[in-house]
Amino acid sequence: MAREAKLFASSAGSAVRAFLRFRANIPPRWIKNARNSRKRIEPEIVAGLRSFRRLQKDRPRARVAIRNAQRELRRVLDRWEMAYEKENFYRGIRVLLELQRDGMSRL
Numbered sequence: 001m002a003r004e005a006k007l008f009a010s011s012a013g014s015a016v017r018a019f020l021r022f023r024a025n026i027p028p029r030w031i032k033n034a035r036n037s038r039k040r041i042e043p044e045i046v047a048g049l050r051s052f053r054r055l056q057k058d059r060p061r062a063r064v065a066i067r068n069a070q071r072e073l074r075r076v077l078d079r080w081e082m083a084y085e086k087e088n089f090y091r092g093i094r095v096l097l098e099l100q101r102d103g104m105s106r107l
Contacts (some may be wrong), residue, residue, distance in 0.1 A: 008086055015092030026094045034090055038083035045080060048073035 011018035052069040055062060098105040 005086055008089055013085055013089055015089050015096065018089070019093050019096040022093065026090055026097060028094070031087060031090045031094060034083060034087035038080060038087055041076060041080045041083060044076045045073075048076050 007018050007022060011021060048069070052066070052073050055066045055069050059065065095105045
């Protein structure tokens with residue numbers, strides 16, 4: 001089971017707030033895990049988009065089915081967006097830490 005992203009939640013998704021609170025290292029693995037989490041959702045997005053578009057095109061009067069497909073697509077997109085925000089959050093903290101240490105960043 002995945003652990004809760006307490007740093008992300010406690011800093012309201014702000015890399016600057018987290019940087020000011022958190023004085024340790026962000027391992028590259030955290031960024032990689034966040035990216036993999038986001039990439040795992042993408043096949044669901046493709047399926048949801050195809051389903052939604054197919055319903056709109058082939059069955060334009062099936063309003064309930066279209067609405068349900070739209071809601072499901074929105075849920076998947078919201079999950080993807082959260083994973084994307086976490087990935088950028090960890091990357092931002094990592095960049096700030098590298099700037100503090102070396103005066104420049106490789107990311």
